[in-house]
Amino acid sequence: MTLLTRLLTDKNALNHTRTEELPLAPLQPGEALLRVDRVAVTTNNITYAAFGDAMKYWNFFPTGEAGWGHMPVWGFADVVASDVEGVAVGERFYGYWPIASHVRMEPVRVTARGFYDGAEHRQSLTSAYNQYTRTSADPAYRAGDENYQMLVRPLFITSFMLADFLQDNGFFGAQRLVFSSASSKTAYGTAFCLEGPGQIERVGLTSPRNIAFVRGLGCYQRTVAYGELEALEADVPTLYVDFSGDEDLRSQVHHHLGDTLVYDCYAGSAQNTRFLRNTALPGPAPVFYFAPVQIKKRNADWGPEVVNQKFNAAQRAFIDRVSHASPPWMRVREHQGFAAAQALIADIHAGRIDPQEGHVVVLVP
Incomplete structure (x- = not known):
């Protein structure tokens, strides 16, 4: 039986986390199961968690446990099972994930670019966070720059x-x-x-x-x-x-x-x-x-395609700058596993972070 490992955060003490393992129920019609590979953990995650209930930050991945939240982070995940046409096993997606080994989703609005999670609890949440992008169709994606992309984007x-x-x-x-x-x-x-x-x-x-x-x-x-x-x-x-x-x-x-x-x-x-x-x-x-x-305003002013073009060009220039400057603006540190993620969250919360470092947690052994 496949087990789900997830990291939960105490909403009243964001430096306090715990992990737990749960059995994964069988896939249902219209669902896809993705294995979360690597994620970036940054100051922004702590900031948004602090305003979690008011900004509905905790609503993306409900825990079912009062007082405990499932911190969303940006990163990459691979499809390991799918009952959705157009979402194939082995495909890799960039998006908003929980700090967990796996996540079940209900992909809708599937296109060549990717999909949106159509889970009922996410319908009232900000649309941009519900969108998942195929790396194979992302003009800003470079395999060698994954760490920089999820840290910077x-x-x-x-x-x-x-x-x-x-x-x-x-x-x-x-x-x-x-x-x-x-x-x-x-x-x-x-x-x-x-x-x-x-x-x-x-x-x-x-x-x-x-x-x-x-x-x-x-x-x-x-x-x-x-x-x-x-x-x-x-x-x-x-x-x-x-x-x-x-x-x-x-x-x-x-x-x-x-x-x-x-x-x-x-x-x-x-x-x-x-x-x-x-x-x-x-x-x-x-x-x-x-x-x-401001994104909503510019989507109305310019159209989403132009917004994406402008952003992708600026992001490419920024990644080149932070990674190639002498000395580099950012050094990437990789952390392995859930225990390392817990220690990293505590350090970020306490401000014990070198500003020149970007932190990535690799969850797949």
Whole structure:
């Protein structure tokens, strides 16, 4: 009998996880069984888990156990059994999976590109997360770059659409962008998308230990340590892009810049996993940024095909940059098995991660 191994997360203590094994029931008509091969585990997974119930993050893969969630992650899986025409055993798909050995799905809207999971509980969830792409039909796929693709793509779609959102709104009248947690992949991905002649000034805020790394990226014109925030001129219209969630830092930014702070964009954090609170700061109220909103807008503006073309080209350029820069922006570390995944989640939750590393968990022995 094939066993299902799954990793469950305590919703009230995201660094606390456990694994369990369950028998896999026989495949039903209209179902496919996929074996999850390798997945990326990143800061974004912890961020979304923190807002899990409110953002329906836990609804993708229900556990049936109160207080325990099944953390979704991006990666690759192979079809090992199928009762669905057009979804063949041996095919490989990229998409949103649970941290588990296997997942049962109900593929619908099957095309040459892939399918959507038609399970009833997923019908009210964001469509982009229900889509699974055949690697054989993905123009952005390269077999040798799988680790980079699953590490970069989910973060980079946030970066790409955030850069587009800011440009689409004329940077809210700002002449300077200030990024907190500038060493984070989503932050420097956004800065990368805004490179080029005539673009807005980009300033990276980071901890002293990450100063050299952030300066070496080359996608920020200036790098400033958190303790040196007051070195920023207070008379330049500024847009604050917050990847740290640090309320004390946000307060310093607002009080230092005052009326010249034109917009505060909160892009999420792994270390501060609370919703935005009203702390009566001077200047604009922080606004939470959610990538699917801008994706929906651009799908309407340009059409999904053009959106995909633009994103694929930018992602290809970004993967080339992070993997081929000297020194590389990212070093990939592979972790083997569920116990390693548990330790990795605890380290990410605690902030014990080198910003130059990307982490992949290989689940298939």
